Amino acid sequence: MASTTTGPLSFDLKGTDGRARRGRVTVPHGVIQTPAFMPVGTRATVKGLMPRDLKATGSEICLANTYHMDISPGPKIVKKMGGLHEFMGWDKPILTDSGGYQVFSLPKTQLDEEGVTFRFEKKGGKKVKLTPERSMQIQQDLGADIAMAFDVCVPYPCDYKNAQDAVYRTIRWLERCKEAHTRPDQALFGIVQGSSYADLRGLSAQLTMGIDLPGYAIGGLSVGEGHSIMMAMIDCTEPSMVKEKPRYLMGVGYPEDIVEAVARGVDMFDCVIPTRYARSGVAFARHGRFRVSNARYKTDKYPLDTNCSCYTCKNFTRAYLNHLINTNEILGSALMTLHNVTFYQDLMRTIRTAIEEKNFEKFRVSFLQEYLAEDK
Numbered sequence: 556m557a558s559t560t561t562g563p564l565s566f567d568l569k570g571t572d573g574r575a576r577r578g579r580v581t582v583p584h585g586v587i588q589t590p591a592f593m594p595v596g597t598r599a600t601v602k603g604l605m606p607r608d609l610k611a612t613g614s615e616i617c618l619a620n621t622y623h624m625d626i627s628p629g630p631k632i633v634k635k636m637g638g639l640h641e642f643m644g645w646d647k648p649i650l651t652d653s654g655g656y657q658v659f660s661l662p663k664t665q666l667d668e669e670g671v672t673f674r675f676e677k678k679g680g681k682k683v684k685l686t687p688e689r690s691m692q693i694q695q696d697l698g699a700d701i702a703m704a705f706d707v708c709v710p711y712p713c714d715y716k717n718a719q720d721a722v723y724r725t726i727r728w729l730e731r732c733k734e735a736h737t738r739p740d741q742a743l744f745g746i747v748q749g750s751s752y753a754d755l756r757g758l759s760a761q762l763t764m765g766i767d768l769p770g771y772a773i774g775g776l777s778v779g780e781g782h783s784i785m786m787a788m789i790d791c792t793e794p795s796m797v798k799e800k801p802r803y804l805m806g807v808g809y810p811e812d813i814v815e816a817v818a819r820g821v822d823m824f825d826c827v828i829p830t831r832y833a834r835s836g837v838a839f840a841r842h843g844r845f846r847v848s849n850a851r852y853k854t855d856k857y858p859l860d861t862n863c864s865c866y867t868c869k870n871f872t873r874a875y876l877n878h879l880i881n882t883n884e885i886l887g888s889a890l891m892t893l894h895n896v897t898f899y900q901d902l903m904r905t906i907r908t909a910i911e912e913k914n915f916e917k918f919r920v921s922f923l924q925e926y927l928a929e930d931k
């Protein structure tokens with residue numbers, strides 16, 4: 556087993572099966588078995604889950620967002636309260652995203668070499684401005700185990716020139732992030748961009764690998780390009796990424812995306828899908844996802860997924876969840892979220908075992924066959 560330590564992060568590559576990797580990431584607040592799924596907790600809470608429930612799902616790390624935490628309550632308050640772990644009552648690892656994605660996902664942002672000015676006005680009319688230095692300052696105050704570089708994630712589709720400019724700006728900003736990042740107990744990850752252009756992906760990967768960091772993310776995907784272009788771009792990027800450090804595919808994704816990306820060498824994932832879909836009444840199960848709020852479930856006495864051992868599936872029927880979601884009861888969001896995140900973590904655990912047992916390809920084919928079967 557190869558073990559690589561870079562600052563506060565160690566990555567142990569425990570085994571491979573084809574390009575799929577089984578590993579372990581160790582950071583100050585604990586160990587993350589990989590391939591790993593990271594639930595998103597944008598404002599220092601995974602919506603609908605108390606930390607004890609988040610633990611019960613099997614999650615070993617969760618996310619928070621620099622942009623949102625800057626707006627409220629502000630990094631200085633979080634720091635004064637002991638940092639994110641103390642503040643939110645989560646003693647396992649945390650990763651904070653840098654605000655780079657919010658550039659893409661929020662309207663009316665102004666971007667220049669210095670950084671990004673967001674249209675949102677804080678109380679008192681102060682505009683939110685993020686620069687590589689400010690993003691690093693905020694993330695160091697928040698105190699997550701892993702901080703993401705401040706990058707430029709372009710929309711899809713994006714013309715070549717803008718995608719190319721974003722690759723070079725992201726690298727210039729990564730140099731500034733590394734310069735500004737001095738917290739010794741926090742790992743900084745670089746982010747590869749390049750939109751949907753194979754040559755830009757390779758260029759961005761090589762330039763990013765040229766900056767020594769504990770881990771690297773594949774960014775700029777899951778922005779509407781669709782599954783096949785996403786997979787093609789991973790294939791253009793992954794071969795240029797160092798093997799002995801973790802690879803994190805940002806914002807991915809559906810179970811079918813995750814399984815196919817693991818097959819291409821990705822170690823870490825994050826996505827709002829299981830939590831966001833839960834709140835809208837969509838449940839994930841072995842045979843695919845379904846909307847439990849549909850009338851057909853009104854008298855369905857079965858659990859969401861008969862294979863699932865989560866608290867929701869052990870204690871409640873689809874009929875009850877149908878009722879809770881259709882009456883917008885808070886408990887509906889909580890129970891659906893608990894199940895969906897447990898489903899994702901059970902999927903990751905099954906993936907890890909399949910790689911250990913060298914039958915990941917067999918698992919990939921059988922999982923996708925059942926999960927994507929038309930006759931639901």
Ligand SMILES: CNc1nc2cc3c(=O)[nH]c(N)nc3c(CCN)c2[nH]1
Binds near residue numbers: 656
């Ligand atoms: C949902 N799709 C998606 N694509 C992303 C790309 C980036 C990306 O390219 N950069 C950063 N910093 N974050 C991204 C995120 C947010 C991850 N929590 C993305 N999310």
